[in-house]
Amino acid sequence: GESVGLHLPTLSVQEGDNSIINCAYSNSASDYFIWYKQESGKGPQFIIDIRSNMDKRQGQRVTVLLNKTVKHLSLQIAATQPGDSAVYFCAETGGGNKLTFGTGTQLKVEL
Amino acid sequence: GAVVSQHPSRVICKSGTSVKIECRSLDFQATTMFWYRQFPKQSLMLMATSNEGSKATYEQGVEKDKFLINHASLTLSTLTVTSAHPEDSSFYICSARRGMGYGYTFGSGTRLTVV
Numbered sequence: 001g002e003s004v005g006l007h008l009p010t011l012s013v014q015e016g017d018n019s020i021i022n023c024a025y026s027n028s029a030s031d032y033f034i035w036y037k038q039e040s041g042k043g044p045q046f047i048i049d050i051r052s053n054m055d056k057r058q059g060q061r062v063t064v065l066l067n068k069t070v071k072h073l074s075l076q077i078a079a080t081q082p083g084d085s086a087v088y089f090c091a092e093t094g095g096g097n098k099l100t101f102g103t104g105t106q107l108k109v110e111l
Numbered sequence: 112g113a114v115v116s117q118h119p120s121r122v123i124c125k126s127g128t129s130v131k132i133e134c135r136s137l138d139f140q141a142t143t144m145f146w147y148r149q150f151p152k153q154s155l156m157l158m159a160t161s162n163e164g165s166k167a168t169y170e171q172g173v174e175k176d177k178f179l180i181n182h183a184s185l186t187l188s189t190l191t192v193t194s195a196h197p198e199d200s201s202f203y204i205c206s207a208r209r210g211m212g213y214g215y216t217f218g219s220g221t222r223l224t225v226v
Contacts, residue, residue: 008152008153034214034215036217041202041220041222042219042220043117043204043217043218043219043220044155044204044217045217046214046215046216049214089154089155097143097160097208097211098145098157098160099145099157099206099215100157101147101154101155101156101157102154103153103154104153104154
């Protein structure tokens, strides 16, 4: 059968509040980071990316912060909506071509 | 924008048979394609990286004779799960990249169930 894995960490927020999803990485050579949203039964959907020469990047309702000193990445979603409910993954390239995914966070938006 | 089509979206096969999954880049040429496997409530795990015209590079622990990858053209890569067993049941996802410096575009995934 399938492997039994850890349950995804869950973040529950009220509709309209801001959400902050965190991610830690270990490879100091990583120079490109991406946040993805994955809905049930679908492939990952690009949200926003950031390169290591930046520490902040903003998109529509989303902001990514990169702290290279502590190898930490965060995704901020402003005015969270029910449609934002999904699993969010950070991913990084480790300085190469392969994209490695973090463990993921389940975001649940409560009405 | 870049679009990747993955087919089939769902497949059920009998134990011992083989299944082929296709991944196509529809509006760009992909020098590199990636195959991932995802079990429920888990992250995407990279299985292999394939460059057009060359052999795929498999991640540690992934059996290359069981998961055959072909990347014969710049727009098509296939993953064949040979002699499938119930433990191969999973969600398989492909990704394509035009080249270094470009983004990664993902397919919609294939739900494989081996009975």
